[in-house]
Amino acid sequence: MTAPDGVTDVRRTAETALAWVDAHRAGFTLGEDALAVDGEADRSWKPLGELAQVCVTVSRHTERSDPLHARARALLDFAWRETEEGDLFLRLHRLEPFATYPLEVYATLASAGYRHRAFEEAAAVVARTRGWRLTEQDPTRRLGVLRAEERCGIRRPSPAPEPPLTWLGGLPEPWTFERDAGYALTHVVFHLTDWGDDAAGLPPGLAAYLADWLPPWIDTCLEARKWDLSAELLAVAAVVARPAGDLPPFDAWQVLRAAQRPAGELPLEDRDPPPEEPGAPALPADDEWYFLHHYHSTLMAAFAAVLTCERPAAPPAGTGARHRHGGRGAPR
Amino acid sequence: MEQSGTSTRLQAAVQGLASGVVSALRGGDHPHVVPAGDGAEAGDLALAAVRVLGADALLPGLVRPTPPDPAEVAVFRKAVEAYPPRPDAAPTVRWSHWGMTRALRRLDPSFLPGPSAEPDTGWLEGAGWQYLTHQLAVLAPLAVPGEECAVSALAARRPVDVARGFVRAVRRRDWRQAAGAGRWLTLLPGVPDTVGLEAGLDFVELMGGQDPLVVLQVQAARAARTGAPV
Numbered sequence: 001m002t003a004p005d006g007v008t009d010v011r012r013t014a015e016t017a018l019a020w021v022d023a024h025r026a027g028f029t030l031g032e033d034a035l036a037v038d039g040e041a042d043r044s045w046k047p048l049g050e051l052a053q054v055c056v057t058v059s060r061h062t063e064r065s066d067p068l069h070a071r072a073r074a075l076l077d078f079a080w081r082e083t084e085e086g087d088l089f090l091r092l093h094r095l096e097p098f099a100t101y102p103l104e105v106y107a108t109l110a111s112a113g114y115r116h117r118a119f120e121e122a123a124a125v126v127a128r129t130r131g132w133r134l135t136e137q138d139p140t141r142r143l144g145v146l147r148a149e150e151r152c153g154i155r156r157p158s159p160a161p162e163p164p165l166t167w168l169g170g171l172p173e174p175w176t177f178e179r180d181a182g183y184a185l186t187h188v189v190f191h192l193t194d195w196g197d198d199a200a201g202l203p204p205g206l207a208a209y210l211a212d213w214l215p216p217w218i219d220t221c222l223e224a225r226k227w228d229l230s231a232e233l234l235a236v237a238a239v240v241a242r243p244a245g246d247l248p249p250f251d252a253w254q255v256l257r258a259a260q261r262p263a264g265e266l267p268l269e270d271r272d273p274p275p276e277e278p279g280a281p282a283l284p285a286d287d288e289w290y291f292l293h294h295y296h297s298t299l300m301a302a303f304a305a306v307l308t309c310e311r312p313a314a315p316p317a318g319t320g321a322r323h324r325h326g327g328r329g330a331p332r
Numbered sequence: 333m334e335q336s337g338t339s340t341r342l343q344a345a346v347q348g349l350a351s352g353v354v355s356a357l358r359g360g361d362h363p364h365v366v367p368a369g370d371g372a373e374a375g376d377l378a379l380a381a382v383r384v385l386g387a388d389a390l391l392p393g394l395v396r397p398t399p400p401d402p403a404e405v406a407v408f409r410k411a412v413e414a415y416p417p418r419p420d421a422a423p424t425v426r427w428s429h430w431g432m433t434r435a436l437r438r439l440d441p442s443f444l445p446g447p448s449a450e451p452d453t454g455w456l457e458g459a460g461w462q463y464l465t466h467q468l469a470v471l472a473p474l475a476v477p478g479e480e481c482a483v484s485a486l487a488a489r490r491p492v493d494v495a496r497g498f499v500r501a502v503r504r505r506d507w508r509q510a511a512g513a514g515r516w517l518t519l520l521p522g523v524p525d526t527v528g529l530e531a532g533l534d535f536v537e538l539m540g541g542q543d544p545l546v547v548l549q550v551q552a553a554r555a556a557r558t559g560a561p562v
Contacts, residue, residue, distance in 0.1 A: 171526050173526070173532060174527060175535070177499070209526055216496045217503075
């Protein structure tokens with residue numbers, strides 16, 4: 001079956017976004033302060049971890065013969081090399097044994113087959129302590145750490161810990177949605193579904209709630225030009241819609257695509273429209289600020305696009321939330 | 333400048349009229365929700381304000397057990413007759429006028445307008461949920477318990493979409509639209525419980541309550557929910 005034009009456009013979003021990421025892989029290098037005690041993980045390990053996660057998802061949802069698959073695998077190899085084949089995780093662990101982010105980043109790479117036995121053994125020792133298990137975290141982060149432990153084969157003593165109560169899990173009034181709640185809820189969905197791989201990981205009550213309220217959230221985030229959160233919400237929409245076979249919100253995707261710069265990158269947010277004329281002044285695309293202002297949105301656009309393209313090209317007749325409500329979920 | 337001044341005065345008259353309606357809905361001691369005009373211009377302004385507020389100008393008389401002041405009904409009737417929709421009027425204008433004639437027929441048995449057929453709803457068939465909600469909010473005076481029409485039937489088929497529109501309006505801080513959509517939601521079957529309508533109306537009133545037009549819609553919604561004065 002030929003994919004509808006909308007799917008082709010969404011697929012192109014993934015291709016151009018990942019091409020920009022590939023062309024700017026220097027921005028993801030760990031640098032010398034990756035092991036510094038006062039190093040800024042948000043500028044080193046966080047971008048690398050996000051790169052790894054998105055590439056894991058892209059590689060899972062594309063055929064081996066697909067150039068997108070090859071690019072994602074090459075970027076994963078790059079990310080693994082940046083960690084010195086995992087050695088840096090071990091060294092980081094010796095510096096900060098109770099920090100959770102090394103395990104979280106490692107778990108992503110481990111899920112794609114990149115393993116470092118000594119780090120896993122070290123992490124398991126620390127994870128056996130009550131202190132590790134009692135680390136205070138916000139609920140969404142805690143969910144992520146629990147998933148990272150599972151990915152690394154770390155088993156908490158029974159009974160299994162209760163899932164932490166999150167904003168999304170409490171089914172809040174949807175008009176109370178704000179930016180921080182948005183980031184939290186998207187990551188709850190990502191953790192519950194193994195980053196969109198397992199749509200069935202989303203409890204039916206949450207899926208129905210999201211099907212009802214994602215349209216106004218996406219609409220208003222796009223209107224506010226919060227591109228990264230819009231992309232994350234579109235990824236959630238793809239996961240929610242997959243079991244029902246609903247069509248993606250192509251109108252919303254068109255808005256996001258229009259915000260993508262010609263080289264494929266997407267800003268976090270912007271208040272000014274992108275330069276439309278070819279002769280417009282060149283943006284400082286190699287600037288570190290520019291990278292930090294674009295890499296996350298661009299990765300999320302690729303991530304959401306690949307999950308969206310994974311869905312069936314046409315919905316089964318008479319099924320899905322859209323039909324159930326007789327409504328039109330596509331934002332303008 | 334003159335037009336702008338007139339527009340400002342009309343807005344003030346509409347706000348004043350809305351405040352009067354709110355007070356009457358709350359059971360206050362404002363017997364005349366329709367302001368009496370003093371002089372020709374003031375009279376025209378009052379009629380125009382009634383026309384802008386539409387059927388809601390008589391809402392206290394429709395939802396409260398006490399009959400409205402005949403003088404109010406007379407002014408309302410003058411407004412209905414003074415501002416018939418033009419042939420090329422927008423659907424919301426035609427429906428708003430139709431809603432006024434419906435209210436008038438309820439309260440003034442001597443009022444026998446010509447054609448009483450409902451306008452059509454073709455412009456809303458297949459509308460996206462954002463536009464649907466916007467148009468329904470404009471036509472919030474049609475959201476009256478027990479008063480069915482083609483617009484309310486259409487809204488009843490789109491409860492989730494109207495609820496989405498309510499969420500969008502709150503997010504955009506468009507309190508008038510949120511209040512109007514919230515008023516419709518009180519009447520529609522099948523609205524997801526998770527929308528939290530009661531708290532939502534409180535929130536809209538809290539944030540937008542300095543605007544009498546917002547308060548009017550919130551009060552009308554509460555009256556619809558409880559079936560009693562609020």
